[in-house]
Amino acid sequence: MADLILRSITKKFGNTTVISKLDLSVKSGEFVTLLGPSGCGKTTLLRMIAGLETIEEGELIIGGKKYNNIPSQKRRIAMVFQSYALFPHMSVMQNIIFGLKINKVKAEVIQQKLAWVIPLLRLDGLEKRLPREISGGQRQRVALARALVLDPDVLLLDEPLSNLDTALRETAVEELKRIHRHVGKTIIYVTHNQVEAMTMSERIALINNGHIEQYDKPKVIYDNPKTVFSAEFIGSPPINLVNGEICVQKHYSGVKTEIGFLKLDRERTGKIAEMDGKKVLVGIRPQSIYYIEHLAQRRHTDTHIFLTVELVENLGDRSLVVGRCGDGPIVRFIMTREEDILPERKMTVFVDGRRIHLFDPVTRLNIFRENDTI
Amino acid sequence: MAVLMVIVPVYLLVKYSISDIGSINTGGAAIPLWPENPTLRSYAYLFTDHNFYQVILNSVIVAFSTVLLSMIIGVPAAYFLGRYRIPGRRMVLLGIISVRLFPDIVSVIPITEFFIHTGLHQTFTGVILSHTLLALPYVIFIGIGAFESIPVDLEQQAWVLGASRYQTFLKILMPLAIPGLAAAAIYTFLLSWDEFIFAYYIVFGRQELFTMTLYLNGIKHAAPQNLLAAISVCLSVPVVLFSFLVQRYMIAGISTGSVK
Numbered sequence: 001m002a003d004l005i006l007r008s009i010t011k012k013f014g015n016t017t018v019i020s021k022l023d024l025s026v027k028s029g030e031f032v033t034l035l036g037p038s039g040c041g042k043t044t045l046l047r048m049i050a051g052l053e054t055i056e057e058g059e060l061i062i063g064g065k066k067y068n069n070i071p072s073q074k075r076r077i078a079m080v081f082q083s084y085a086l087f088p089h090m091s092v093m094q095n096i097i098f099g100l101k102i103n104k105v106k107a108e109v110i111q112q113k114l115a116w117v118i119p120l121l122r123l124d125g126l127e128k129r130l131p132r133e134i135s136g137g138q139r140q141r142v143a144l145a146r147a148l149v150l151d152p153d154v155l156l157l158d159e160p161l162s163n164l165d166t167a168l169r170e171t172a173v174e175e176l177k178r179i180h181r182h183v184g185k186t187i188i189y190v191t192h193n194q195v196e197a198m199t200m201s202e203r204i205a206l207i208n209n210g211h212i213e214q215y216d217k218p219k220v221i222y223d224n225p226k227t228v229f230s231a232e233f234i235g236s237p238p239i240n241l242v243n244g245e246i247c248v249q250k251h252y253s254g255v256k257t258e259i260g261f262l263k264l265d266r267e268r269t270g271k272i273a274e275m276d277g278k279k280v281l282v283g284i285r286p287q288s289i290y291y292i293e294h295l296a297q298r299r300h301t302d303t304h305i306f307l308t309v310e311l312v313e314n315l316g317d318r319s320l321v322v323g324r325c326g327d328g329p330i331v332r333f334i335m336t337r338e339e340d341i342l343p344e345r346k347m348t349v350f351v352d353g354r355r356i357h358l359f360d361p362v363t364r365l366n367i368f369r370e371n372d373t374i
Numbered sequence: 375m376a377v378l379m380v381i382v383p384v385y386l387l388v389k390y391s392i393s394d395i396g397s398i399n400t401g402g403a404a405i406p407l408w409p410e411n412p413t414l415r416s417y418a419y420l421f422t423d424h425n426f427y428q429v430i431l432n433s434v435i436v437a438f439s440t441v442l443l444s445m446i447i448g449v450p451a452a453y454f455l456g457r458y459r460i461p462g463r464r465m466v467l468l469g470i471i472s473v474r475l476f477p478d479i480v481s482v483i484p485i486t487e488f489f490i491h492t493g494l495h496q497t498f499t500g501v502i503l504s505h506t507l508l509a510l511p512y513v514i515f516i517g518i519g520a521f522e523s524i525p526v527d528l529e530q531q532a533w534v535l536g537a538s539r540y541q542t543f544l545k546i547l548m549p550l551a552i553p554g555l556a557a558a559a560i561y562t563f564l565l566s567w568d569e570f571i572f573a574y575y576i577v578f579g580r581q582e583l584f585t586m587t588l589y590l591n592g593i594k595h596a597a598p599q600n601l602l603a604a605i606s607v608c609l610s611v612p613v614v615l616f617s618f619l620v621q622r623y624m625i626a627g628i629s630t631g632s633v634k
Binding site for chain 1: 525527528530531532533534535536537538541545546549550
């Protein structure tokens with residue numbers, strides 16, 4: 001068990017810098033997800049930890065020891081590839097014990113490990129099969145078993161669920177969480193799927209263009225996005241972003257926006273006291289806009305806005321309503337399905353003043369967050 | 375028509391090999407379509423001749439040694455050329471293929487000359503080396519195809535699991551490359567088995583080193599046609615047999631090799 005620290009890590013391919021001066025620390029036993037759009041460098045980062053890519057600058061430290069130049073073979077790390085990389089000419093059992101045999105582990109220890117890992121990953125009865133004779137979900141579990149038997153300090157998972165269909169993915173997510181609880185390994189998990197990241201991780205490192213945008217608990221990233229990118233990438237349906245200007249007056253302060261004047265709660269109002277006239281990007285999650293029958297039900301911090309409904313998407317238990325504010329921007333919000341909403345309907349909805357995010361349009365930073373470092 | 379072009383010579387060859395001499399030298403009369411008295415006498419004669427056993431043995435020695443040597447040199451070369459983007463890779467590949475750009479009769483002369491100076495003339499080693507030279511481009515190109523078709527993930531996964539590069543090569547890459555490499559090996563065997571020009575120049579009349587093709591050439595004016603036909607059949611049987619057995623591997627091997 002060991003903490004993993006990346007200190008000012010830099011990766012270059014030729015003259016292109018893919019990752020520059022990235023810092024990240026993962027506690028022993030933690031489940032951390034590297035989340036980001038494709039091509040952001042998350043897989044490269046994982047491969048650097050595994051020793052499959054060189055580290056141009058900075059330090060990789062595991063359990064207090066510098067690992068930069070230690071070859072993959074000598075790192076106490078296991079990795080599950082996106083393709084699972086099962087050896088096609090070996091049976092499930094031979095695949096699982098490959099690493100143990102290479103490391104000359106005694107036969108009785110190998111038997112113990114098999115007796116432990118096969119029921120854990122529900123692979124009973126498949127030991128003699130070849131990889132091509134088992135299903136995608138089973139292959140994924142074999143790859144995981146092969147990694148777990150090595151008892152690694154750090155387990156690296158590169159989009160292990162991306163080749164599974166949706167139904168299988170749901171169960172696999174639960175499975176992974178169960179296994180993490182059971183073995184308590186440090187896990188670094190790479191994905192571009194925010195739902196996987198939100199449901200599984202203890203912390204998410206949101207990566208964009210080779211640097212970390214935000215490194216926090218999933219809930220914190222959702223409730224308190226540090227940058228515009230965080231706000232846009234996390235959350236479904238996507239956050240509404242409109243232009244606005246801070247307006248500080250004696251009795252009511254708030255933001256003047258393209259969709260109307262929006263009040264803020266007292267805490268936020270206090271923070272913008274000195275910012276009169278500042279241009280901002282206003283972020284409102286679809287979940288923070290609500291519809292009520294009677295004006296009296298609203299909270300005093302909430303503001304009403306007028307919309308014309310353009311489109312209604314059925315999400316099962318709820319509907320996503322896409323409305324337009326006059327000639328202005330599109331606003332998305334979520335409604336329970338108590339009544340049918342039809343396009344062209346004019347309606348009044350309320351924006352929750354406690355959940356409005358304001359971003360600086362130049363630095364793209366959330367102005368309500370302290371200047372904290374990762 | 376095409377089928378006839380293939381069938382007729384084979385038919386003639388087999389027919390001659392089982393003919394009695396009377397069905398061949400008919401003294402001007404038409405040669406019958408099937409011998410009047412089919413006989414295996416030519417074969418019987420061949421296999422009582424100790425020289426002929428020696429010749430078969432020579433051919434087998436040369437062919438197997440060529441296969442062994444080409445594989446030992448060609449497989450690692452194919453691995454490195456297929457896996458690593460080393461500088462000058464294209465030049466190396468071009469150099470390898472250029473061996474086969476010249477007609478054999480052109481390259482045989484400088485090579486024989488070289489062997490005379492290095493003491494390899496009129497030796498098995500010389501013949502084996504020259505056949506290896508001929509086979510290597512095929513082994514390397516088919517081998518590159520075989521290794522390139524193995525996903526890099528498998529190799530890197532093995533490393534992460536603790537396998538050294540050598541172990542990875544032996545336990546992961548080799549078993550997966552076998553079908554392609556087997557095709558290359560058999561191709562090499564056949565190439566060496568029916569090669570004539572290089573063997574002829576390098577052995578240069580030293581009878582105890584004669585391979586099948588040289589033996590056939592040596593007696594072509596002295597022996598009756600039915601005996602020559604029988605030798606030819608013996609020469610062709612392994613070729614035909616192997617080609618049928620491995621044609622699927624061959625196609626797979628050659629086509630994967632030619633993609634990139």
